[in-house]
Amino acid sequence: MTLLPTEPAVLVLEDGSRYPGAAYGARGTTLGEVVFATGMTGYQETLTDPSYAGQIVLQTAPHIGNTGMNDEDPESRRIWVSGYIVRDPSRVVSNWRADESLDAALERDGIVGISGIDTRAVTRRIRDVGSMRGGVFSGDAAAIDPDEQARLVREAPQMAGQNLSAEVSVSSPEVIEATAEKIGNLAVLDLGVKRATLENLAARGFEVHVLPQASTFAEIAAIEPVAVFYSNGPGDPSASDAAVAVLREVLDAGLPYFGICFGNQLFGRALGLGTYKLGFGHRGINQPVLDRTTGRVEITAHNHGFAVEAPLDGPFASPNGYGQVEVSHIGLNDQVVEGLRALDIPAFSVQYHPEAAAGPHDANYLFDRFRDLVIAHLNDKKDSK
Template structure:
């Protein structure tokens, strides 16, 4: 089965199709991970995108139920140099080809992914159309020119219903903007009582859950496309300790008065060096984002930059100067790795403990008595 990938600059790649037959459009991006293609496919932050893997062999260890980061894949298309249809791994349950077929995702292999990556690095991310049809190039160009990139990805990937993962320790409200399963795993592994709420949960709805802390998750797209989340964060800031990851980091920055901007081709992969400005230590991080917090915009806010990217010096971490809140642009839950930064979840829980010591809660009996008195 022949497949073609046409970019908005007119570049055409012709290769072999795998996965589903059909046609799809989206923003063409690349990921530099050597492993972790299943986690990439199932990361909600890739919603609406056609993902190119720079590593030349994909699928050699197959797909297993244990490595999904969401219930279903959200990528619009998948581009590889070569895909292996007969995986060799005792954990493998089926192939990448079978996964893409199951969820109707078009894939293309046997193209020069190195050339494609160089084009994206030189010109920035571009719209693309991936198809297994026999339409002419002119027809594909016309269809691509009228297509629009999605702006409602968060609403598409976020949970529609509140649900819980019970624990015996701190209650964490995880606001789901497209949360990877790894965040929930890290919190539950520490005994947290986690309640997951939708991206559009109001401040009062979150307050009613009586959280000890609030976790702002990762997610897809432009943070400015989620204005209600920015409003909710600004209302809750200072009331509860907060920890933001990726899109949560960007939304937190906007809520504090900073600004965000789009990167030329983003950071996507598991080998991005990040410097902790407090210790001068460098961490290797997992990343997946196309936007960043504008450095100049932080100057007139109550935010302090805590981490920077050692490749391009963009902001990778922030903390609030007055309130118990910090965020990082990268993924401490990793999945597939590296796991150098999982300590940040411990730092979050320590922040919650410190906040409780400084702001002890009123006895529940006193609250009930006050409520009864008010009712009279």
């Protein structure tokens, strides 16, 4: 049995709340927006989800780390969270697939964490007040004057207004071959895409071209795509005007479109809708969503702090002239818009994660829905010639 170190650490929130604990992962100082994730499994997928860039993630499940970390399950090339908060880190790794401990992986990627605090109390604080900036100070940084720690936290950037896609996107195009009968080339704008998403798209017959977040419409069109996909990603959708402008060119060109998470918010903006910041967001793998097309309730994986503003009571006209649109999915906990479907153009989006590598898989059918939409569009083009 390996005993974890007991060096001091402290979590400081911008409202002045302080939670002393023990250092976990790398030592030092980290700042970011403190958010909580409710998943009881899948912490490796959470940590390597680029959508968490800029955020200090608190796990509400009390015991974290018992399955360690492996080389098969990461969703991207590294851990992206700004910091990590757990109550009871496992002292041993007890899964046959593990290649290293969670503590070692956090230290390797320079992620400052804290353990041994009352995560339920912090969660309740965030639910009452809303997501706040915070800082984790460990090792020598734990001894910094408390007033100085609070000042550093309050001077950290707010999540609202930040464009973080450039930090997590690929720097040059990458191609993943289709693993089923090929339909055609798919342009994926990488705003923070997860590996499981790309694998699901390739499994539906798309040759997946992963493009940098700053790609122009001309660069997208150059691969002769049969459709365009916008991925999940971190930051404020109102700070991504360039990606919205490119998406409008995609819609104007009549290309089929599917967006998830951040891609849903940018689709809403392209249609002419507004977005807003949620009080404490949706993060976890147990969120109930109603698919209004089928009447089915799905348990889904979420990671979003912003949402689209749209009428819930039936189809409405796109303010930007893309015909009729409807809210296709709604969150049953708070009636938040969880999906949009255009009725006059081949485009739709959802606010959650149908790939959900750690589960649940209720929403995986959306990749099939996208494939069917693209095939129908291609057939319509053939018939019109």
